[in-house]
Amino acid sequence: MEQLDLSIVMPCLNEERTLGACIRKAKTFIEKAGINAEIVISDNGSTDDSVRISQELGARVVPAEKKGYGFALMSGIEAAKGRYVIMGDADDSYDFSELSGIYGKLTEGYDLVMGNRFKGGIRPGAMPFLHRYLGNPVLSFVGRLFFNTGIGDFHCGLRGFSKNAYQRMGLCTGGMEFASEMIVKSSILGLKMAEVPIILHPDGRDRKPHLRTWSDGWRHLRFMLLFSPAWLFLYPGLILMALGLVGTVMLSFQDLQLKHVRLGISTLLFAYLFIILGFQLVSFFISSRIYSIHMGVFPQSPGMEKLQRNLSLERGLIAGTLLLLTGAVLAFLSFFYWYSQGFGDLDPYHNLRLLFPALTFIVLGVQIILSSFFLSALNISTQHGRAVRQ
Numbered sequence: 001m002e003q004l005d006l007s008i009v010m011p012c013l014n015e016e017r018t019l020g021a022c023i024r025k026a027k028t029f030i031e032k033a034g035i036n037a038e039i040v041i042s043d044n045g046s047t048d049d050s051v052r053i054s055q056e057l058g059a060r061v062v063p064a065e066k067k068g069y070g071f072a073l074m075s076g077i078e079a080a081k082g083r084y085v086i087m088g089d090a091d092d093s094y095d096f097s098e099l100s101g102i103y104g105k106l107t108e109g110y111d112l113v114m115g116n117r118f119k120g121g122i123r124p125g126a127m128p129f130l131h132r133y134l135g136n137p138v139l140s141f142v143g144r145l146f147f148n149t150g151i152g153d154f155h156c157g158l159r160g161f162s163k164n165a166y167q168r169m170g171l172c173t174g175g176m177e178f179a180s181e182m183i184v185k186s187s188i189l190g191l192k193m194a195e196v197p198i199i200l201h202p203d204g205r206d207r208k209p210h211l212r213t214w215s216d217g218w219r220h221l222r223f224m225l226l227f228s229p230a231w232l233f234l235y236p237g238l239i240l241m242a243l244g245l246v247g248t249v250m251l252s253f254q255d256l257q258l259k260h261v262r263l264g265i266s267t268l269l270f271a272y273l274f275i276i277l278g279f280q281l282v283s284f285f286i287s288s289r290i291y292s293i294h295m296g297v298f299p300q301s302p303g304m305e306k307l308q309r310n311l312s313l314e315r316g317l318i319a320g321t322l323l324l325l326t327g328a329v330l331a332f333l334s335f336f337y338w339y340s341q342g343f344g345d346l347d348p349y350h351n352l353r354l355l356f357p358a359l360t361f362i363v364l365g366v367q368i369i370l371s372s373f374f375l376s377a378l379n380i381s382t383q384h385g386r387a388v389r390q
Helices: 019-033 050-056 070-078 102-105 127-149 163-169 178-189 213-226 227-249 263-294 302-312 313-340 346-390
Strands: 006-013 037-043 058-065 083-088 112-116 160-162 193-197 256-258 262-264
Touching: 006 070, 019 050, 019 102, 037 050, 037 127, 037 160, 037 313, 050 058, 058 070, 070 178, 083 102, 083 163, 102 112, 102 160, 102 193, 102 313, 112 302, 127 178, 127 213, 127 227, 160 163, 160 213, 160 302, 163 178, 178 193, 213 227, 227 263, 227 313, 263 346, 313 346
Parallel strands: 006 037, 006 083, 037 058, 112 193
Antiparallel strands: 083 160, 112 160, 256 262
16 A cells, blocks of 8 residues: 555544535645645544535545544544544634644654644634633643643644554544543653644534533543553552551550640541551552553553562562461450450550551451452463463
8 A cells, every 4th residue: 555645534423514624725735735645534424415525525535433533533544544644623623724833743753743722822712611711721731740741732633643653552442532542642652742833713513513521521531540540549549548657656655636626546547547548549550550561551661560570479478468467466465455354345545556457457468468369360361361462
């Protein structure tokens, strides 16, 4: 198959009012740039004249059988013949005659080039108030925070990338979160990214857009959380464990009076609860991160590689057993204190200060042992899967 310089891909679902204008503008850019390019319309089941309009204007129509924004784009991109791909919505909100900024960055060697509507300009009526001042800024901030990118407009629909970079990304989401997945995986893979200012115009539709504000916004946020186990599990877990440890140090031997507030046994119970919950979250982080590395979602890092070497089943069993024994000793001391009182009523301030850590050590010991077996089974199954594939 002959490789072209560029493929311009537009997902389409009943866009007869605006599709023709988008194709004509894209053809204007191609002629102006003097490049060997094509226009690909990925049709997601249009029932209007979109397909006929595309063919009459010389665009190549690719049927996308699976419904959804992401599926439509994946069908078009996979069929694209260009070395580079620029994708954009077919609602005439983006000016396809002005693609020189994105294409220029691609030819400079950038793997992913994002348009930035906030830097280029948003025309009146082009973006709903909630999207402009809440949804896009908040989700873009979360994306920059979680994945350490400099991308200021995570959800801009006009973007370009090399076909090689796209194949490395291994994108799989079929909905609107496809836009976030592309940036997240580019960041994880360490691809070279850039932004260029673009102008967002009011779309030319005579119907509601396919985007659903709250449900699609949640899908974007959910995807970023699932692909950032450090923010979902590790950091909350470390914070809970730190709070729990501070509480146990301050309250293990006596109550604490803070002006009119007295912290005692009840607060100590929550401190131990924080330690257990925090440890669970950290354990989930380690398990999910190692699983993601094995599945090829995250690249291996020196820190995780060293951690995996140290997290052997034997070490886990030893650490878990030691915690179990420590908990058993404290539980025995609690029982002995009860025995010394003739198995009668106990002073809760004394007895619970033994019982709480006893139960905590027992729970943590069991968690470590079970987690060690799980990680060992995961490593074995992964090695087996690699051997079968080879």
